[in-house]
Amino acid sequence: MDNDLDLTALRVFHSVVRSGSFSAAARDLGAPRSTVAKRVTDLEASLGVRLVERTTRSMRVTTEGEVLASRAERLLADAADLRRRLTDAGQAPRGHLRIGVPDLFEQITMGRLAARFRARYPEITAEFVTSRQPGDLIEDELDAIIIFGPLPESNLVARRLVTGSMTTVAAPDLPGLDTVHHPRDLMRMPVIDVPQHWIRQWVFQRGEEEEVLRITPVLSFGSMLTARDAALEGGGVAKIPTILARPEIEAGHLVEVLPDWQGPAKDLFVVFPSARSVTTRLRAFLDVLSGAVQDAAAEGRPV
Known part of the structure; x- marks a missing residue:
């Protein structure tokens, strides 16, 4: 059995048994439920036995599954210990x-x-x-x-x-930039966005104040680097990681917009x-x- 035992699949199966369901194991592992189910199915196929009986509403660990589950924690611990010994042996x-x-x-x-x-x-x-x-x-x-x-x-x-931070930036000669004194003023400016999970909003904080803008970008990208480059060319106001913004601000290629307002860290x-x-x-x-x-x-x- 050891020759066919996939330790990653075994870890997933152990989590399913310990948590009591595929959905709970998926949450514990931070993985999609479909991935958890596939790992268990692959483990069953490699061992040639049914480990879990499942229906749309419930699951039951089989006798073979209970045997494997009773040894899974020890097997996983032994594998981790062996891995450490192989790499920690005075070298x-x-x-x-x-x-x-x-x-x-x-x-x-x-x-x-x-x-x-x-x-x-x-x-x-x-x-x-x-x-x-x-x-x-x-x-x-x-x-x-x-x-x-x-x-x-x-x-x-x-x-x-x-902990990282975001900085709102624009090219120094972007038209209308001198009229931006509050986050709401950005609603009349061209905005460059990198949406996260299709969320079209920017959050600004200043002390206890918070302003949430529902934005309509004129340019939208999947990369912060691309958004920075578009801002450098005068394409609009962008919100990018400070680590990308600071060198361009220090060089005078970008200016910080609304420096008193910060985005969530x-x-x-x-x-x-x-x-x-x-x-x-x-x-x-x-x-x-x-x-x-x-x-x-x-x-x-x-x-």
């Missing part, structure tokens, strides 16, 4: 990492950071894939995922790396399945990642 971290990253973070940060990481740990190879959801940990078999919050409730382990997290899943190579990467991100944030520059 430099080695092996392969597969990390999920948001596309913006990959574009402005990951190349330099990954090169520095490899220079420090030449025995580790790393693969970075674009990923946006905690559930991709299971679906894409990742060691960890870097993601912007807020995070959904789950049993995944999350470590906050840094966004935390950057790294998420992994469990504390037991942190290998020496992943711990080494997390140390480099955390140090680089925090140093860059303190200095207001890209990593």
Whole structure:
């Protein structure tokens, strides 16, 4: 059985049994319910037994499923312990990492950071894939995922790396910019947006005040880098991460609009399945990642 046992699928099955349903396991794992169901089905196929009887309204663990469930936690713990022993045996971290990253973070940060990481740990190879959801940990078999919050409730382990901010910017010569003194004044300006889940609104905060604008952008993109470039060319007012805005403001290519009004801060997290899943190579990467991100944030520059 061990030759055919998929540990990722076993972890999903263990969560289903522990939580009592596929839906609850999906919430705990931060994964789509369809992914959870497929992992269990694949595990059943690989073992040649039925582990869970399910209907549209309920599920029941079979006798074979109960046998596997009773040993699953020990098997998972043993696998994690073996993984640590293989990488902790008095030698430099080695092996392969597969990390999920948001596309913006990959574009402005990951190349330099990954090169520095490899220079420090030449025995580790790393693969970075674009990923946006905690559930991709299971679906894409990742060691960890870097993601912007807020995070959904789950049993995944999350470590906050840094709190980021957004800055509203425009080209200095954008017509009408001198008339913008309050967020509502932006309603008569051309706006550049990068919608999140099709939400067309901007939130501004100043002390206890909050202003929510329902915007109609003249330009809409899927990338903050593209929105920045459009603002640089005078396309309108954009709301972009401060880490992208600050160099252009310091160079005089952009100006900050409504500097007294701030957008809600966004935390950057790294998420992994469990504390037991942190290998020496992943711990080494997390140390480099955390140090680089925090140093860059303190200095207001890209990593």
